[in-house]
Amino acid sequence: MSHTEALESVERGDYPRALVAAREALSEADAGQVRLTLAWIELERGNPRGCARELRKAREFGVSPARARCLDGLRLCAIGAYEQAVTELSAVMDSLQADPKWLSNALIGRGVARGYLLRLPAADRDFAEAARILTHLGEHERVATCIHNRGFVALQAGDLPTALELFEQASDGIRAGRAEALIDHASALLAAGMTRDASALLERAEPLLAGRASRLAEAVLAAGYCALRAGDIDHAASEAKRAQELFRIQRRPAWIAAADALALRTNLVDVSAARRVADRCLRWGKRTEAAELLLDAAKVAPDLLTKLEGERNANTARLRAIGWLARAKLATTSQARTAACRAGLRVITQYAAAMGAGASELAAELAAVAIDGTRRARTVFGWIERQRITLLPRVHTADLVQLRAAESNGDIRNAVRFENRLRRRVSAIHRHGDVDRVRAAIGDRFLVNYFMHGRELLACTIADGQVRSHRLGPLDPVELRYSAELSEKLDAQILEPLGIGDRSLVIIPATGMSDLVWAALPSCSGRPVSVAPSAGAWLSATRSTPGTSTFAVAGPELVHAQREVALVGHPTGKSTVDEVLADMDGADIVHIAAHGTFRRDAPMFSCLRLSDGPLYGYDLARLKRAPRILVLSACEVARADVFANVLLDRGGQALIASSMPVPDEAAVDLMVAFHQHLKAGVAPAKALADAQARYGHLGFSCWGSG
Template sequence: MEAEIVVAADAAEALRLAAVEPARARQLAHAADRAARATGDRIGRSVAQRALGVAALQLRDLDEAVTRLRAAVSLARRSGATTLAGEARTSLASALALSGSAGSAFRQIATALRELHGPAAARARVQQAAILQELGRVDEALAAVRPALPVLRRAGDVQWEVRALNNRSLLHLERRAFAAAEADLLTAIELCVRHGLDLPRAYAEQNLGCLRAGRGEVPAALASFDRAEEHYRRLDMRVGSLLVDRARLLLSVRLVGEARATAEAAVAAYAEQRRINLPEARLLLSTVALVEGDLPAAEEAARQAAREFHRAARRELLALARHARLQVRMVRDRSSVTPAQARRCADDLARAGWLVPALEARLMAGLLALDRGRRTEARADLEQASRARSAGPAEARARAWLAEAMLRRADGHRSGALRAVAAGLRILEDQQALLGATELRAHMSAHRGSLARLGVDLALENGSPRAVYRWAERRRGITAVPRPVRPPRDPALAALLTELRATMTTMEAGGPTPALTHRQVTLEREIRDHCRRTDGCGTGPSRPGPPAIAELAARLGDAALVEYVELDDHLHAVTVVSGRTRLHRLGPLTEVTGCLRHLPFALHRLASEHTTAASAAAARTVLARAAATFDRALLRPLRLGDRPLVLAPSEQLRSLPWSILPSCAGRPVTVVPSARLWLDAVHRRTDRPGPVLVVAGPGLRDACREAEAVARRYPDAVRLLGDAAAADRVAASMAGARLVHVAAHGDLRSDNPLFSALRLADGPFTVYDLELLERPPQHVVLAACDAGRGQPVAGEEVLGLTTALLGQGTPTLTAPVIPVPDAETATLMDGYHAGLAAGRSPAEALAAAQQRTRDDGGPALAAAAGFVCLGAGLAPLTS
């Protein structure tokens, strides 16, 4: 008898632990099952088998869960323990539902409810609600869980109370009742903390992340998902639903590469676990692949998802899968989709409660009807889509305003259409203001593309130079304006960056090993995730409007502003000269982009010490032909005389080395991301004195010679050369410096531009390091290959070293947009600083140094061609 009591206690303890510490529960349950078998204790075995089944359920082993729980039901029935059998059926129903056997699950839960009373029946109702929730029957699920909670509270059953709160929060989320969902989750987390419930807390944190994602609170959502992952990791669990939720959030801010990898991991996890959620993960993968442009993968994933939803009779999700397939067809061959097909898809989605997809399908129907000249049909579709502009998530409201803009345009109300575009852009810009991480703010701009493009198109139709200028400025990326506030010194981030530098230095010294490479990847992910969890600076507008022409003209003086605008592979330019604004239609971009593709090869040949005379001559011919083409297409039609130039290039022209154009030879030219940033940079120039810093990084033969030559021109210069050029010392000396010159290797990271770096003595000095500077330097020279070239990440968005410095408040920079030869760069930079010391502006000093250096030909010509002046470069530096 005493042995049976011990076995019963062990089995009950295993069952208690199964939902919170499944691995430990398994060990205890196996031991209890063996002991119960030895004594013939069927009740003890039933409890032990149920504990094993629940633990397997938590660990996503559905086959074992179903087997164990069926055994638990059978043993309880043979013992005549009706209540025990009903409780085991409750758990079995959950396993069957997750395995896709909805009919069997409902039969089990119905039987359980007849067998159970009081708290046990309340637990069964919570499980019934979870099954209904999995099947999308939200109203029935809420009705089931609502009366169960008070019973569980009175019984003091904390585990099931937390489970009920978690489940109900998701049901509230389905209805977008955020306040009710948040109240349930915060209560659940408080209970978990108080009672040490690690796994239920992971579920609650994950659900809280979904809530915050639904409200557009991206940093807070990422933080919640990270906390959930930490709890799951402690329990050695891989949870597919967390991967799905994270992938959706990453896709919402257009981090497409990461979203795809995460969605693929979710598909693999669900396939391994044979979960009913597998087709949902496939559907998400289809969406990500479509955004990425991988049409075969998108179509196949959507096809499989549709087949699986149809087999499971999940009509509400089948509508989503059919919409995904229609989107693929729309991208592949727009003419193959009819307005009626898109309209039916929108109706199905709306009936299933999918707000944003229904809006997209309705917008698709309107566009297709317009294409076919069916104005009445188009009007009906666009009017219906535009009704969502005042409620729902930011993306949905912005899309609704796009529909409204298209409707007004179709009616001939161009000014009204522009007002609608502006309203949609304000919604997305306010959303960006909530994001603290530069990367998230940049990628979020992808949502702005259709609206901003329509604004530019409407302005070009109107033909007003000032309107085109205003909308071209609105189209420029969010990183083209300074961050509203600089982040405070972040010790945790600084420590991670220091460890990354140490890891990279070890790799360079001894070569990459699997362990070091893994450590580098891990550290970069931790740095990225840490910064993504940073909140934005507030809830107001994230960017000021375009500066007024009169204000620009007053600051330009004798200079001319040229803002280039691309639309449908055609190039336009807006010029501001002496207060007069003009619009120029420059024609197709084809010839310009062709020359841009050949230009790097020609400059590389000229820069190489091993290029033959014949090859160098051919490279000079290519360079001359390209320069003439650029001049003829980009500057000569503007008729600007010999004025100094402020150039705001369009997307295709960002890496153009402007000094090679005959019209730019010897002329002061400064390049800016936008007119707004140029004006802000002019305002930020200061007479406040500061030190001069000269840095020489490792691995460049002439870096120290270049740095010493520069330093001799400034008697108060701080020299950080060789081993002294460590990141902490460089950062401390850069803060508030009057002038900084860095001669170092530059690394442009296309996979993650925020890890683009200058190579210092103790490792890479990244964009993240620059964003930690307490005060911006006034003028920075980056004599490092590609340092002036950013990496496009989302349409008009560019991230890199120079955009980071401009965004942090540095008024002027000089840097190369292509690789440059070491020795000739030293000569060019010596001439450049001679010009600065003589009182010339950065743009004047660079133009003069380039003019002198390029006459030497070969590598010197390549070095001269590579550098551009950025920001407020037309005024002399203060001393």
């Protein structure tokens, strides 16, 4: 085999074959150049010691000192010695000006090191300059790699939508065998809360990593963090152990520290070990891993919070929010605690769309700290509202059309691609209800605002002009999934103690309550109940004004849909997605009877099946003005918050939808009775309650203001 064959195998990512070819070429080619290639191969295989050994031999044979020094800088970056890598690679730049390919190598390596050191503008400049050089050289795949690396910078900055967009932009130019691209993309999806999608990418990456122990170890570590986020502690622990072993064999101290941090988070019994590992993470540039480990460990050793206070001025929004959370927990006065919680929530509110899944979790933790410091029910209500963050899709019609086409053609790969493109196009709204405005608007109704404080459920109620707070005890999240079966037990815990009387109810659920079937609870039976994502959203819904028309639509392959639509007594509309949306814009009452699909892994892509394909929650963002009342006679779509969130954001009053599978024959009588009550001038929540009292609840709730 020749040196050329070795280089071609490197380009293909076939490092075992490249190693064999390079070793065989030692006797036939320039030994210095071959040794340099061997050093590169050993680095890619996860053997930094072997890389250093081959570099020494390459220098003995008179290889280019600048190239050898550049590769040594890349080796330092691979083991996590980022400061040394930046110094070494910066020093060799001038010597590589006449060697553009290796200059781009140095720029990319320095960009990666700066990225891990959170010197993010400088890292981005390095990748942009490398891309310019590689474009001139015609190396288009490596240009795509630079775009991908700019996504890595955005990910380090906590800007998840930009990271996902850059990874997507780069994906067409990077060959399918580039596992590192899949690993980085999976990390961004994980940060955005898309655990299942991240795990799927990592499963694709692992078989591509044969003979590349360094990248395999990184994929294993990422899989461990996926398992931790998903709550699978046992799997996270096993992946952490596997990553620890791989990184130790490779002698990569920065990554060993990151794997040790994950292992400790799965079984935190040794606080002193957590302190030591966090210090090692900080020493090797793993700042986020250190912060998250210390935050977990501080639950049993609060003094560790002093190590986190300084993150208030960090480069990323997540670290800044963690810093303010630490300061709030350390505060010795109510004034200082409140100020820190407000500052942390300001950071989260400003960057919620970029922060992804972690934004709501940190907001809830800050609110919990503030609530612990007060006994005033009005103040508790205010903090519960402040921590509520709603993510809304931003309309992008072309991608929705492409997604529908991919799904109808069974093209799963492109369907996933367009889903990911749509998911990063979100905006965050933070519409909390002022307690005095809510109290003035509530009238003779009874409002309950729930909040999960750790494992304990809190409630703030407003009724008869009074604001009260209630501690309702520990709540098992699993029970919420079986609320129809455990209705009496749940009712006794979360509603009976509140003293509702015979008043209408307004419920603001806590995070995790989307599966709860409110109509199944005895206290809700026969009672008008309105459910809203926040008190502010409920207030907005009370101001909704009538629309201009009414119509009903039947989706395909639903036996009783046509009969239901005929009997509800509204004009019948056409059932294609575009026609339904056009008729829906500015309408007064819209009724859709169709198959519904709830996506637990991606609730925003829950949908209704119309004649030409799915109507997604995302599609409602295309409306300038939502219908005043939207009735979705379909299975489970109420579990997808996106339908209610968009409807209320676009000026709607009420969404009628079910969080259970709905037998279509049984739904007909319920829906007909509901519309008869509406036509008689009955408010939506009471119209639904009266119909349910006769025909059963079927899981339907009124979202908004009834």
